[in-house]
Amino acid sequence: MKIQLAENYGFCFGVKRAIKIAEDNKNSSTYGPLIHNSKEIARLEDDFHVGLTDNHKVFKAGDKAIVRTHGIQKQELEELKKNEVNVVDATCPYVTKPQEIAQEMSEAGYSVVIFGDEAHPEIKGVKSYATYGALVVTSPKELVKIKLKEKIALIAQTTRKVEDYMEVANYLIPRYKEVRVFNTICNATFENQEAVLNLSKEADVMLIIGGKNSSNTKQLFRISKDNCNDSYHIEDEKDLDFLWFKDKKLCGISAGASTPDWIIQNVIDAIESKII
Amino acid sequence: MKIQLAENYGFCFGVKRAIKIAEDNKNSSTYGPLIHNSKEIARLEDDFHVGLTDNHKVFKAGDKAIVRTHGIQKQELEELKKNEVNVVDATCPYVTKPQEIAQEMSEAGYSVVIFGDEAHPEIKGVKSYATYGALVVTSPKELVKIKLKEKIALIAQTTRKVEDYMEVANYLIPRYKEVRVFNTICNATFENQEAVLNLSKEADVMLIIGGKNSSNTKQLFRISKDNCNDSYHIEDEKDLDFLWFKDKKLCGISAGASTPDWIIQNVIDAIESKII
Numbered sequence: 001m002k003i004q005l006a007e008n009y010g011f012c013f014g015v016k017r018a019i020k021i022a023e024d025n026k027n028s029s030t031y032g033p034l035i036h037n038s039k040e041i042a043r044l045e046d047d048f049h050v051g052l053t054d055n056h057k058v059f060k061a062g063d064k065a066i067v068r069t070h071g072i073q074k075q076e077l078e079e080l081k082k083n084e085v086n087v088v089d090a091t092c093p094y095v096t097k098p099q100e101i102a103q104e105m106s107e108a109g110y111s112v113v114i115f116g117d118e119a120h121p122e123i124k125g126v127k128s129y130a131t132y133g134a135l136v137v138t139s140p141k142e143l144v145k146i147k148l149k150e151k152i153a154l155i156a157q158t159t160r161k162v163e164d165y166m167e168v169a170n171y172l173i174p175r176y177k178e179v180r181v182f183n184t185i186c187n188a189t190f191e192n193q194e195a196v197l198n199l200s201k202e203a204d205v206m207l208i209i210g211g212k213n214s215s216n217t218k219q220l221f222r223i224s225k226d227n228c229n230d231s232y233h234i235e236d237e238k239d240l241d242f243l244w245f246k247d248k249k250l251c252g253i254s255a256g257a258s259t260p261d262w263i264i265q266n267v268i269d270a271i272e273s274k275i276i
Numbered sequence: 277m278k279i280q281l282a283e284n285y286g287f288c289f290g291v292k293r294a295i296k297i298a299e300d301n302k303n304s305s306t307y308g309p310l311i312h313n314s315k316e317i318a319r320l321e322d323d324f325h326v327g328l329t330d331n332h333k334v335f336k337a338g339d340k341a342i343v344r345t346h347g348i349q350k351q352e353l354e355e356l357k358k359n360e361v362n363v364v365d366a367t368c369p370y371v372t373k374p375q376e377i378a379q380e381m382s383e384a385g386y387s388v389v390i391f392g393d394e395a396h397p398e399i400k401g402v403k404s405y406a407t408y409g410a411l412v413v414t415s416p417k418e419l420v421k422i423k424l425k426e427k428i429a430l431i432a433q434t435t436r437k438v439e440d441y442m443e444v445a446n447y448l449i450p451r452y453k454e455v456r457v458f459n460t461i462c463n464a465t466f467e468n469q470e471a472v473l474n475l476s477k478e479a480d481v482m483l484i485i486g487g488k489n490s491s492n493t494k495q496l497f498r499i500s501k502d503n504c505n506d507s508y509h510i511e512d513e514k515d516l517d518f519l520w521f522k523d524k525k526l527c528g529i530s531a532g533a534s535t536p537d538w539i540i541q542n543v544i545d546a547i548e549s550k551i552i
Contacts, residue, residue, distance in 0.1 A: 162450045173445060173457050174438045174466075180456045181449050190450075 001275055003251045003268060004203065006195035010264060012188030012257040014092025018069045019260075021090040022050045028064035031056045031076075032121055034090060035069050035258035036214035039236060043260075059085040069258075071095045071125035074103075094186040095122055098155045099129040101182050105153035106130040110180065113137060113148070115168045116157025120215055123157055139164075140171035150177040158186045159216035159257070161193060161223070188257055189216050196220045196254040200227035203252030205244055208233045209264055210256025217256030224254070236263050237270035245275050277551055279527045279544060280479065282471035286540060288464030288533040290368025294345045297366040298326045304340035307332045307352075308397055310366060311345050311534035312490035315512060319536075335361040345534075347371045347401035350379075370462040371398055374431045375405040377458050381429035382406040386456065389413060389424070391444045392433025396491055399433055415440075416447035426453040434462045435492035435533070437469060437499070464533055465492050472496045472530040476503035479528030481520055484509045485540055486532025493532030500530070512539050513546035521551045 015035050022034055022044050029051040033041055044050040050066070056076045059065045061084035067077070071091040080087050091099075098114075106112050112134035116123040127134045134155075137143060152172055156165045162185050172179045200206050206224040210217025212235060224231040232244060245251060251271065255264050291311050298310055298320050305327040309317055320326040326342070332352045335341045337360035343353070347367040356363050367375075374390075382388050388410035392399040403410045410431075413419060428448055432441045438461050448455045476482050482500045486493025488511060500507040508520060521527060527547065531540050 166446055166449060169449060169457075170442055170446070173442060173459060174461075176459060178456065178458050180454065181445075182454050183449060183452060185450075 001245055001248050001251055003253060003271060004199065005264075006192070006199045006252065006254040008188075008191040008195040009253070010255040010257065010259050010261060012186065014069050014094055014186070014188075015258050018090035018092065019044070021088060022066055023048050025050065025064055025066060025088055028066055028088065029053050029059070030066040030068055030090075031059070031072060032068045032070070034066065036211040036217075036256070037258040037260065037263075038211060039263055040258070040260045056080055059083065062086060064088060067091050068121065069095065070120070070122040071099060072121070073125050073128035074099075075128060092158070094158050094184070095125065098126045098158070098182070098184040101153065101155055101184070102126050102130040102134060105180065106132045106134065109149070110151045110153040111135070111148035112153050112155065113143075113168070113172070114155050114157070115160060115165050117215060120157065126155065137168060140168050143168070143171055148176065151180070152176050152178065153180045153182065155182050156184045157215065158184055159189050159219060160185055161219055162190060189219070192216070192220060192254065192257065193223055196223050197227065199252040199254065200224040200231065203228055203250045204230060205248045205250075206231040206252045206254070207267065208254050208256070209236070209267055210259045211235060214256045214258055217259070220254050220256060228252070234267070237266045240267065240270055242274050245271065277521055277524050277527055279529060279547060280475065281540075282468070282475045282528065282530040284464075284467040284471040285529070286531040286533065286535050286537060288462065290345050290370055290462070291534050294366035294368065295320070297364060298342055299324050301326065301340060301342060301364055304342055304364065305329050305335070306342040306344055306366075307335070307348060308344045308346070310342065312487040312493075312532070313534040313536065313539075314487060315539055316534070316536045332356055335359065338362060340364060343367050344397065345371065346396070346398040347375060348397070349401050349404035350375075351404060368434070370434050370460070371401065374402045374434070374458065374460040377429065377431055377460070378402050378405040378410060379407055381456065382408045382410065385425070386427045386429040387411070387424035388429050388431065389419070389444070389448070390431050390433070391436060391441050393491060396433065402431065413444060416444050419444070419447055424452065427456070428452050428454065429456045429458065431458050432460045433491065434460055435465050435495060436461055437495055438466060465495070468492070468496060468530065468533065469499055472499050473503065475528040475530065476500040476507065479504055479526045480506060481524045481526075482507040482528045482530070483543065484530050484532070485512070485543055486535045487511060490532045490534055493535070496530050496532060500528075504528070510543070513542045516543065516546055518550050521547065
């Protein structure tokens with residue numbers, strides 16, 4: 001069986017940047033998981049003593065708090081700063097941008113609609129910047145009985161599929177006077193999605209490696225599954241079931257934006273040690 | 277054979293308003309045809325002495341010039357005013373709006389893209405307001421090799437089909453940072469289109485009445501033809517061929533936004549006098 005990596009996969013610019021920031025800030029702590037990959041977070045803890053807390057109130061004056069790639073809520077950031085915590089911002093610049101757009105558009109009198117997962121930290125953060133509130137939706141259905149202003153600003157979670165985003169845009173545009181569509185889906189996501197689409201059409205088994213709660217990994221898995229029924233979302237080599245590879249010719253591999261290369265390599269090594 | 281009118285058809289708000297303006301300004305002249313209906317223009321000339329000229333330079337100081345519903349180019353309007361012509365503006369307010377948007381967006385640093393017919397007076401007018409120029413397209417194909425700014429303002433000709441407009445929006449949104457989609461398609465157009473869509477699914481012969489150069493009438497005809505193969509675009513009762521109605525059960529009728537009721541009634545009278 002041949003193993004082939006997607007043309008684009010894995011760590012994006014924002015994740016690489018955040019890990020560099022964490023490595024440069026030994027003996028600090030992140031507020032919320034820095035990235036959606038528990039293995040990499042464990043490595044940062046072991047090798048760089050970068051801890052993790054889920055409550056921003058534990059930071060005291062002078063403590064160093066690293067803000068996760070997904071960003072945090074505006075009010076929490078303000079609280080940290082008020083408490084004289086030393087904030088090191090590892091928010092991905094592609095996430096800072098929609099935060100800024102949400103604030104600017106809300107204050108300019110637009111209804112702010114965010115396409116994304118209300119429970120995801122990125123979206124909690126972006127929403128918190130909309131001064132007069134924002135509506136978070138995952139499909140056009142949720143807009144049917146809603147009356148918005150005649151001017152709408154539409155923002156997407158950075159890791160969403162552009163086709164799904166277009167469905168929301170296509171619902172709004174004919175129904176309102178102005179829809180200002182911000183393409184906040186990040187290129188890395190788009191490139192990884194394009195690559196997994198192409199590879200999953202050729203492969204007869206697909207592995208998508210990434211955290212189970214990683215939004216972009218889940219999107220990659222969905223795309224893969226649409227084209228290759230034998231697609232599996234795994235966190236690392238321990239999740240492998242070698243029966244998956246029986247009689248297969250081409251195993252395609254992709255990984256979410258928060259999956260480090262060393263985990264991908266472990267998966268490949270594990271397969272090669274058993275199969276072939 | 278039963279004759280049925282579409283639920284919405286014919287004269288829109290802007291056309292009614294322009295005709296009222298023309299009737300209120302006897303012994304004046306319009307620059308370009310007031311609306312795209314030669315019969316109604318002849319009636320205004322006969323009954324109200326409202327003439328027609330195709331050259332704005334013939335207007336002299338003190339002359340009264342009625343600006344057509346489709347609007348005119350910014351430079352021409354400025355010239356008329358400079359020459360102290362008494363300008364009576366019958367531009368449809370739904371056309372004035374995209375003119376304003378084109379100017380504002382162009383000056384705010386957006387690439388202005390207009391979905392419409394470059395040769396149509398409305399679009400010539402709207403384009404002329406884009407201070408730094410605008411690109412006029414009729415399909416996404418025309419955008420393929422074009423490099424625009426990262427911020428785009430998209431404007432539609434008021435009489436276009438919203439589905440076609442969405443195709444252009446759908447091409448641009450994933451490719452640029454911000455696409456500000458202005459829904460400048462007028463409601464009357466939309467309602468007439470919806471109504472012709474519904475009726476043409478039921479009727480076995482369809483008549484679309486309107487000027488041969490009327491953009492919105494042509495759109496109605498296209499929609500009708502898609503659903504009812506025996507669809508005919510006629511200007512008035514003289515274009516009728518009674519063979520069209522042989523063995524038909526339901527004749528649906530719609531009319532463009534510049535078609536007066538008296539022409540529609542003449543068509544119905546002519547059919548009823550021959551058929552049934």
